[in-house]
Amino acid sequence: MIRLIGLQPTYMPGQTIEFEYRVANIDRGSIVAVECSVCWVTEGKGTEDLGVHFFQRLAGDSLAAIDWSIAQKIACPLPISPVSYEGKLLKISWCVRVRFFLGDGTELMAQQPFYLGMLTREV
Amino acid sequence: MKTKWKARLRLWGKKRGGRMSGWWFIGSLGEALFFAIVFLIGVFLSAILISWQLMSQSTQPLKVGYGFWLFLGVCLSFAVLGIVGFWYRVLKVVTSDEHREVIGKRGIIPEPLSGSHPMKKPTPVPSIPDVRRFTDSPGARLAYRLPSQIPENGALVALGIFAMAWSAMIAVFVVMAADAYLRSSVPWQLVFLLIPGIYVAIRSARLFFRSFIRTLGIGSTTVEIEDLPLIPGREYRLEVVQYGRLVIKKIAVRLECQEESTYHFGTDLRTERQTVFSQEIASHGRDRIDWGYPLRLECSFCVPEDAMHSFQSKHNAIHWKIVVDGEANRWPSYSRSFPVVVYPSSRLSQAIVAS
Numbered sequence: 475m476i477r478l479i480g481l482q483p484t485y486m487p488g489q490t491i492e493f494e495y496r497v498a499n500i501d502r503g504s505i506v507a508v509e510c511s512v513c514w515v516t517e518g519k520g521t522e523d524l525g526v527h528f529f530q531r532l533a534g535d536s537l538a539a540i541d542w543s544i545a546q547k548i549a550c551p552l553p554i555s556p557v558s559y560e561g562k563l564l565k566i567s568w569c570v571r572v573r574f575f576l577g578d579g580t581e582l583m584a585q586q587p588f589y590l591g592m593l594t595r596e597v
Numbered sequence: 598m599k600t601k602w603k604a605r606l607r608l609w610g611k612k613r614g615g616r617m618s619g620w621w622f623i624g625s626l627g628e629a630l631f632f633a634i635v636f637l638i639g640v641f642l643s644a645i646l647i648s649w650q651l652m653s654q655s656t657q658p659l660k661v662g663y664g665f666w667l668f669l670g671v672c673l674s675f676a677v678l679g680i681v682g683f684w685y686r687v688l689k690v691v692t693s694d695e696h697r698e699v700i701g702k703r704g705i706i707p708e709p710l711s712g713s714h715p716m717k718k719p720t721p722v723p724s725i726p727d728v729r730r731f732t733d734s735p736g737a738r739l740a741y742r743l744p745s746q747i748p749e750n751g752a753l754v755a756l757g758i759f760a761m762a763w764s765a766m767i768a769v770f771v772v773m774a775a776d777a778y779l780r781s782s783v784p785w786q787l788v789f790l791l792i793p794g795i796y797v798a799i800r801s802a803r804l805f806f807r808s809f810i811r812t813l814g815i816g817s818t819t820v821e822i823e824d825l826p827l828i829p830g831r832e833y834r835l836e837v838v839q840y841g842r843l844v845i846k847k848i849a850v851r852l853e854c855q856e857e858s859t860y861h862f863g864t865d866l867r868t869e870r871q872t873v874f875s876q877e878i879a880s881h882g883r884d885r886i887d888w889g890y891p892l893r894l895e896c897s898f899c900v901p902e903d904a905m906h907s908f909q910s911k912h913n914a915i916h917w918k919i920v921v922d923g924e925a926n927r928w929p930s931y932s933r934s935f936p937v938v939v940y941p942s943s944r945l946s947q948a949i950v951a952s
Contacts, residue, residue: 592903
């Protein structure tokens, strides 16, 4: 489960995004790695592009030190661009994405979209 | 269970857009194995070649010459192709999309919070084309002369190269045919081959010179701008100069925003463009232009306050440009583009400062 603090759907460029995530209903010992990222993706007619603004991978000792009973908090300043956009051929969407890699090869992914800037349409 | 395995082992999976209907694991494993085998073949052959040539003094099956280096180059290219392809496929399987992207270019990787909120400086305008490419040419009247983007120039160069190469090849064959004719043996096969060849050479040369004369006759267009990058909401002065020797029926200057998407369609790579904003910022009616007396158009324009900034990623882009459209007597109409860079609006910049 990912939760954006304050449930704010829109952030201004340069503002700090704060969010927390926690894992439930999974054997904590089976978690091999956790990846958390703040990224933008393009959608639409063209091939999908991905831009990672923030990336954090926890594995090994750093993962073992985590107390999963409390939510993991992360804050990160957002960039100036690209702002969220909904055009005719392409759409730029921002999201917070968390991936859990389990010991049996299973990969769990959850993401929470948000807007960067105030633009939603072409021009 | 049977149908499941049948589906997994199917060789020819029907392709539905970007999705795979086959089992991705078999595909990825097959690709990795293929490149691993290519790498091993490359290394094996290189080793054999070097050991035979350099280690064995008694038997020297290959002399060190062009053949040796060519063969060695092919073997090494197999090895390089194999190792790059293998690791690319392996990384594609063992890492997530985000992880690969970060490996590709190291981004901001802040540490998780531990009570405090460390504020890092945001990266300056990511995903926006570098403005230095547009500001390296100073203008005569205004600050910068914009680089032109004329697709016809590329076509003209390509046509010129083709016409030259084709004519040179035909000339060689004509000399061979003439030589044979002088020795009283007419090479009829070559003559029949030359007839369409000469026709193509004449047509391509004619097409090239027509395009060249058209480019020369219409003359060049230059655009100078007061400042770059453009900030939405601000006003900028612009000067368009049309050179040449012609009678202009109409010339119009537009500010355009265009979305561009590149995608795979089967095995083709296609690019689609769509203009999402177009605004005429200046126009001029009938006028005569002569050598030394170019047409000068001065105007000012403003990028809309809520406009999207320029954007560039691997397969998608948002381009802003100044477009000059002209119609002239005795010449075909023309359109010339001058790309500009638009940054996020000042309203967003203020928000950045406020935050």
